[in-house]
Amino acid sequence: MTAACITGFGGADDIRTGPLPRPVPGPGEALVRVEAVAANHVDTFVRSGAYATEVPFPFVIGRDLVGTVESPAEAPAGTFAPGDRVWCNSLGHDGRQGSFAQYAAVPVDRLYPLPAGVDPVAAVSVLHTAGTAHLGLFREARLRAGETVLVEGAGGGVGSAVVQLATAAGARVIAVDRAENAEWCRGCGADQVLDRADPEVHAAVRRLAPDGVDVLWDCSGWHDLETTIPLLARGGRVVLMAGLRARAVLPVGAVYTRDISLHGFVISNASVADLADAAGTINRELASGRLRGRIRVRLPLTEAARAHRLLEGRAGGPGGPGRIVLIP
Numbered sequence: 087m088t089a090a091c092i093t094g095f096g097g098a099d100d101i102r103t104g105p106l107p108r109p110v111p112g113p114g115e116a117l118v119r120v121e122a123v124a125a126n127h128v129d130t131f132v133r134s135g136a137y138a139t140e141v142p143f144p145f146v147i148g149r150d151l152v153g154t155v156e157s158p159a160e161a162p163a164g165t166f167a168p169g170d171r172v173w174c175n176s177l178g179h180d181g182r183q184g185s186f187a188q189y190a191a192v193p194v195d196r197l198y199p200l201p202a203g204v205d206p207v208a209a210v211s212v213l214h215t216a217g218t219a220h221l222g223l224f225r226e227a228r229l230r231a232g233e234t235v236l237v238e239g240a241g242g243g244v245g246s247a248v249v250q251l252a253t254a255a256g257a258r259v260i261a262v263d264r265a266e267n268a269e270w271c272r273g274c275g276a277d278q279v280l281d282r283a284d285p286e287v288h289a290a291v292r293r294l295a296p297d298g299v300d301v302l303w304d305c306s307g308w309h310d311l312e313t314t315i316p317l318l319a320r321g322g323r324v325v326l327m328a329g330l331r332a333r334a335v336l337p338v339g340a341v342y343t344r345d346i347s348l349h350g351f352v353i354s355n356a357s358v359a360d361l362a363d364a365a366g367t368i369n370r371e372l373a374s375g376r377l378r379g380r381i382r383v384r385l386p387l388t389e390a391a392r393a394h395r396l397l398e399g400r401a402g403g404p405g406g407p408g409r410i411v412l413i414p
């Protein structure tokens with residue numbers, strides 16, 4: 087089969103696409119014929135070694151896939167049948183091989199059915215982002231209907247999913263992003279959309295939520311916490327999940343005197359049970375048509391190195407928002 091792999095940590099140019107033996111599924115694994123994969127920022131961190139995780143070399147890169155079951159696992163019996171459309175968003179780290187290949191051996195407890203009628207390319211564009219959004223909103227921030235969520239970087243992949251899942255849960259969302267993303271953010275369900283270039287953007291948040299926002303989620307990794315923590319209501323929750331090398335100034339008194347909590351997490355650490363919980367939400371929202379992502383470009387799998395260069399902003403070609411989807 088064809089696969090995109092690395093033989094050691096390195097740059098995008100070290101990704102080689104070529105023949106590898108088709109994986110032989112072990113106990114509890116199904117062999118999946120891959121139909122679409124997506125490139126996520128974390129893939130570049132795993133590839134370079136910036137995100138520490140166990141990686142067996144030669145290592146097939148990539149985390150997400152949508153595909154079709156070729157041969158199901160022997161146990162647990164009856165979970166999946168050959169021909170079933172399935173998806174996974176937790177390959178390619180923690181000792182597991184990745185998804186950027188024609189075939190992948192996937193533990194069945196990390197495999198979920200794709201709802202009928204959902205397009206594989208559309209689905210793969212939201213698996214990582216919506217899984218992250220679910221964990222941050224519900225496991226970490228314990229979002230309740232009627233609360234207000236401030237999302238910075240709302241037009242990006244995770245940001246869009248946060249807006250969509252929060253509004254589906256009955257929350258009010260204030261979205262901050264580039265002016266050109268305003269229409270998209272409104273389409274995701276944001277109640278108010280603010281231009282991040284407006285120097286008065288945080289004063290506008292204060293006017294829109296005079297009692298404070300309940301959840302602050304900055305997807306940009308920028309973290310101007312001195313400015314944004316005072317925008318939180320008492321009991322507010324800050325979700326921290328981006329900005330690997332960010333150094334922020336924390337206004338400590340404003341945190342503890344108002345019962346504010348900081349919730350850092352990576353989806354990479356999520357348990358199988360947490361991921362299954364997120365998958366339930368993702369499948370419900372995919373089936374309803376409410377969960378949508380943007381696709382920047384579709385590439386053949388042979389252009390995996392280019393996909394990483396694009397993600398790292400080191401390649402000419404399609405810029406703009408949306409996922410880079412690759413087709414084996």
Ligand SMILES: NC(=O)c1ccc[n+]([C@@H]2O[C@H](COP(=O)([O-])OP(=O)(O)OC[C@H]3O[C@@H](n4cnc5c(N)ncnc54)[C@H](OP(=O)(O)O)[C@@H]3O)[C@@H](O)[C@H]2O)c1
Nearest residue numbers: 127218239241242243244245305306327328329351352353
């Ligand atoms: N902890 C986890 O489990 C987890 C999971 C998924 C993703 N992540 C991280 O979350 C971040 C977002 O991921 P994503 O997939 O949503 O990426 P994305 O689709 O590229 O979106 C990033 C968003 O942040 C904005 N942004 C970037 N730099 C900015 C800055 N300096 N000021 C203001 N806005 C800025 C981008 O706007 P532009 O239009 O200007 O680019 C875009 O709207 C990444 O750092 C990723 O590594 C973490």
